[in-house]
Amino acid sequence: xxxxxxxxxxxxxxxxxxxxxxxxxxxxxxGHGTAHRMLxxxxxxxxxxxxTIGVAPVGCSVLAYYYFxxxxxxxxxxxxxxxxxxxxxxFPEKYVFTYQGDxxxxxxxxxxxxxxxxxxxxxLIVFVNNGIYGMTGGQMAPTTLEGMKSSTSPFGRDVKTMxxxxxxxxxxxxxxGTYFVTRQAVHKPANVRKAKRALKKAMEYQKLNKGTCxxxxxxxxxxxxxxxxxxxxxxxxxxxxxxYPLGDIKVPEEK
Amino acid sequence: xxxxxxxxxNEALAEAAIRAGADAYxxxxxxxxxxxxxxxxxNRPEDxxxxxxxxxxxxxxxxNMIYGAAGCGKKxxxxxxxxxxxxxxxxxxxxxGAELPCVVVNVVRxxxxxxxxxxxxxxxxxSVKGGGHGDYKLIVLAPNSVQEIVDFTKLAFExxxxxxxxxxxxxxxxxxxxxxxxxxxxxxxxxENDYDWATTGRKEGKSATxxxxxxxxxxxxxxxNLKLQAKYREIEKNEVLFEQHLCDDAEYxxxxxxxxxxxxxxxxEMAREKGIKVGLLRPQTLYPFPVEAFNKIAPQLKGILCxxxxxxQMVEDVKLAVNGKTKVExxxxxxxxxxxxxxxxxxxxxxxxGG
Numbered sequence: 231x232x233x234x235x236x237x238x239x240x241x242x243x244x245x246x247x248x249x250x251x252x253x254x255x256x257x258x259x260x261g262h263g264t265a266h267r268m269l270x271x272x273x274x275x276x277x278x279x280x281x282t283i284g285v286a287p288v289g290c291s292v293l294a295y296y297y298f299x300x301x302x303x304x305x306x307x308x309x310x311x312x313x314x315x316x317x318x319x320x321f322p323e324k325y326v327f328t329y330q331g332d333x334x335x336x337x338x339x340x341x342x343x344x345x346x347x348x349x350x351x352x353x354l355i356v357f358v359n360n361g362i363y364g365m366t367g368g369q370m371a372p373t374t375l376e377g378m379k380s381s382t383s384p385f386g387r388d389v390k391t392m393x394x395x396x397x398x399x400x401x402x403x404x405x406x407g408t409y410f411v412t413r414q415a416v417h418k419p420a421n422v423r424k425a426k427r428a429l430k431k432a433m434e435y436q437k438l439n440k441g442t443c444x445x446x447x448x449x450x451x452x453x454x455x456x457x458x459x460x461x462x463x464x465x466x467x468x469x470x471x472x473x474y475p476l477g478d479i480k481v482p483e484e485k
Numbered sequence: 486x487x488x489x490x491x492x493x494x495n496e497a498l499a500e501a502a503i504r505a506g507a508d509a510y511x512x513x514x515x516x517x518x519x520x521x522x523x524x525x526x527x528n529r530p531e532d533x534x535x536x537x538x539x540x541x542x543x544x545x546x547x548x549n550m551i552y553g554a555a556g557c558g559k560k561x562x563x564x565x566x567x568x569x570x571x572x573x574x575x576x577x578x579x580x581x582g583a584e585l586p587c588v589v590v591n592v593v594r595x596x597x598x599x600x601x602x603x604x605x606x607x608x609x610x611x612s613v614k615g616g617g618h619g620d621y622k623l624i625v626l627a628p629n630s631v632q633e634i635v636d637f638t639k640l641a642f643e644x645x646x647x648x649x650x651x652x653x654x655x656x657x658x659x660x661x662x663x664x665x666x667x668x669x670x671x672x673x674x675x676x677e678n679d680y681d682w683a684t685t686g687r688k689e690g691k692s693a694t695x696x697x698x699x700x701x702x703x704x705x706x707x708x709x710n711l712k713l714q715a716k717y718r719e720i721e722k723n724e725v726l727f728e729q730h731l732c733d734d735a736e737y738x739x740x741x742x743x744x745x746x747x748x749x750x751x752x753x754e755m756a757r758e759k760g761i762k763v764g765l766l767r768p769q770t771l772y773p774f775p776v777e778a779f780n781k782i783a784p785q786l787k788g789i790l791c792x793x794x795x796x797x798q799m800v801e802d803v804k805l806a807v808n809g810k811t812k813v814e815x816x817x818x819x820x821x822x823x824x825x826x827x828x829x830x831x832x833x834x835x836x837x838x839g840g
Contacts, residue, residue: 250692280687285553286697295695301684303556304697306579309549312541316553316561317684319537320509324686342549345542 246274250299259459261449262290264416265358266297268426269329272433273300282325283317285310287339289331290364308339311346314353325436327354332373333363336398340372343402350407350441354432357399357444360451361470368454372396375469380454395473399446403480409441411480415448417463421476428478440482448474488669494631494660495520497667498564498590501638503530506673507588508559509537511550515569516602517658518592522564534675544569548576548589555585556696558683560642560676564590566658567608568599570616577651578617582698582709584682586645588638589623590654592661595821603821604658606743609798612653613772620710622717624652624724625771627742631665633769639670644724648716649682655771657794659744659823726769727778731757735764737837738782740803741792742768745824749792752829763833771799779806788812788837792829795819812837 248270256262273282279300286294288307295302305313310328318326335343335357346353362380363369370380370387373395377386387395403411410432414425425447432443448470450462457465492500499521502510510530512522522540530536537554541547547563554561565573570591580587591612595605612625624644626637634656641652679685687693700706730750732738737756741749746767756763766782768775779789788811791800800815807813816832818824 280689283557283684283686292699295693295697299687299693301687301693302695303553303684304583304695304699305552306549306575309545309552309576312546312549313553313556315539315546316509316511316550316555317557318553319539319550320554320557320559320561321685341542342546345546 246270248274248279248299249297252296254297255293256290257453259450259452259462261360261416261447262358264422265356265425265447265449266294268416268422269327269356269429270298272426272430275430276433278325278433281323282327283321285314285317285326285328287328287330287334289334291329291331291358292365294329308334308337309342310334310339311342311351311353311355315346315349315351318351318353322352325433327356327433329356330358331364332357332359332361332371336372336396340398343398344405347402347442347444348405348407350409352436352439353442354436355442355444356429357446358449359446359474360449361395362451362454364451364454372398375473397474399444399479402444407441408444408480409482410435410443412444412478413446413448413474413476415476417450417466435482446474448476487671490667490669491664492631492667493520493662493664494634494656495592495662496524497631498634498638498656499524499528500669501635502562503528503534503536504670504672505639505642506534506560506675507536507562507642508675509554509561510563511539511541511547511554511561512563513541513544513547513565513569515566517594517661518564518566518590520661521590534672536675544572545576548573551587552576552580552583552585555580555587556583556684558676558678558680558685562588562590564592566592566594567596567605570608570611574617577623578619578621579698580651581621581623582619583696584649585651585696586649587651588641588645588654589651590656593655593657595819601821602658604744604823605794605819605821606657606745607795607798607819608655609771609793609795612655613774613802621713622720622772624648624650624720624773625655626652627655627769627771628660629743629746629767631660631663631667634660635667635669648720650716650720655743657744721773724770725773725775725777727775728767728769729778730765732764732766732782734762735782735785736787737761737763737833738766738786738789739763739792739829739833740766740768740789742771742799745792745794748824748826749829751826752833755826755830756833761838768799774802774806776806779803780808783807783810786811788814790833790837791815792824793817794823814840
């Protein structure tokens with residue numbers, strides 16, 4: 231129907247062909263859809279759709295290969311950076327990315343994440359951090375904030391027994407193998423534009439063979455935070471951003 | 486030109502992988518198989534053929550790197566020993582589920598747990614019956630010499646790609662560590678094929694390819710399982726390998742696989758010298774198991790002794806194969822201990838002939 235309403239001369243923006251037409255399974259208000267779209271637009275703008283191989287995680291974005299119209303592999307939980315390593319090592323000329331959540335990347339896949347970054351694998355890691363296990367129904371993640379309630383920390387995260395929320399992005403930025411490390415958000419138009427610029431730089435850097443690029447996107451989870459989308463974005467700004475401040479953490483030295 | 490060399494089993498395996506045209510090796514050190522990655526690193530296959538060799542941070546990472554490379558349609562191989570192979574089971578299940586080809590070598594040592602570093606065959610169940618989660622099968626090859634390690638490396642890649650299935654070469658601490666004369670084959674091509682199931686970059690005008698083992702609907706997962714089972718029946722029909730020695734007039738049968746079969750063969754010769762009519766059946770494929778061969782020979786036998794370096798694993802498949810037609814007993818040494826031919830002959834006399 232929308233096709234009929236929009237005349238070609240009025241069309242200023244349309245869905246990129248790097249996303250399929252499949253209806254996404256993400257909950258209303260979730261940041262994954264926007265993050266997918268920004269990454270897909272970057273792949274489109276760089277003209278690398280047929281040279282890109284992605285790796286989907288286990289978590290909410292387990293079905294990412296339904297939505298990205300690029301070749302993709304579905305990895306075991308946490309193993310995406312190892313799978314991506316296998317791909318990149320046999321296809322060094324291709325653009326390889328992983329798309330992972332916080333449980334996948336920062337809990338069960340910590341070793342694979344750190345070592346892929348330490349080897350400086352020339353891949354892009356997109357890390358969507360919403361501080362909770364979404365797909366399994368709201369359990370505590372390594373990134374769950376102190377005092378934050380989840381189904382496995384029903385009285386709030388107690389750092390004495392459960393550890394402090396893990397700033398994995400700051401941690402991997404210490405590694406000589408990483409080239410560009412940044413933390414972004416996609417809840418407001420200005421943030422979306424910044425996040426897209428970061429993703430584009432990170433993808434472009436891949437052809438320089440200078441090391442791993444790592445883009446964290448701090449996001450929301452209205453369903454498991456048990457908030458409306460608007461409330462969740464406000465809560466994210468007030469609680470997530472102070473602990474996970476937005477901005478570049480490691481930028482290439484310009485010469 | 487064919488080439489003769491004196492080589493350690495583990496080193497021969499590494500050389501065979503290069504010559505079989507492997508595209509990638511990912512592995513992690515563990516005794517008694519570390520010579521595989523050491524040989525590869527020292528021999529610079531990257532310069533020889535362009536083959537990638539990478540030491541992973543763990544066996545878990547290594548098998549997932551294999552998944553990635555195999556998903557690109559490349560010939561990928563990894564090796565480890567028992568505790569490390571346990572760590573690879575998750576990845577193997579995913580590889581089997583996603584129907585990717587790869588070769589995994591287990592240079593078996595004694596267990597359970599950290600166990601010993603001495604040779605054993607106690608991972609038979611793990612290799613043959615599954616190991617990881619879900620209904621799947623590995624094709625399992627059991628070499629008994631350095632030569633068979635080399636020959637089976639080539640065969641393993643052929644079977645892996647023929648069936649898009651992981652293939653395991655079940656070596657052990659004896660075959661991995663001993664030196665023997667070996668004839669090497671000429672250098673073969675690395676993968677040039679662009680398989681339609683592999684992620685090699687989307688083809689213009691076509692939809693993208695994805696590699697996955699996930700089905701959210703039970704109906705769809707059952708279809709996947711039925712497809713896998715049909716494939717396994719094909720493998721059982723086509724790929725059984727075994728060797729028989731002096732079976733024509735045999736009244737008794739010894740059966741063993743891998744290094745243990747060589748010791749058992751000596752026991753057979755000693756028994757023959759004593760006038761005991763005994764033969765040897767050596768499965769070279771543990772899956773598919775030579776069911777028909779056992780079934781066929783069973784009626785002429787007074788009994789079978791299954792000799793293994795474990796507490797009794799293959800013996801269960803022998804019993805299933807003969808289905809009560811003849812008596813089947815097990816003799817084993819384990820925990821890294823190796824049976825002597827005398828012990829085996831004694832067990833044959835005690836458990837089968839006199840029993």
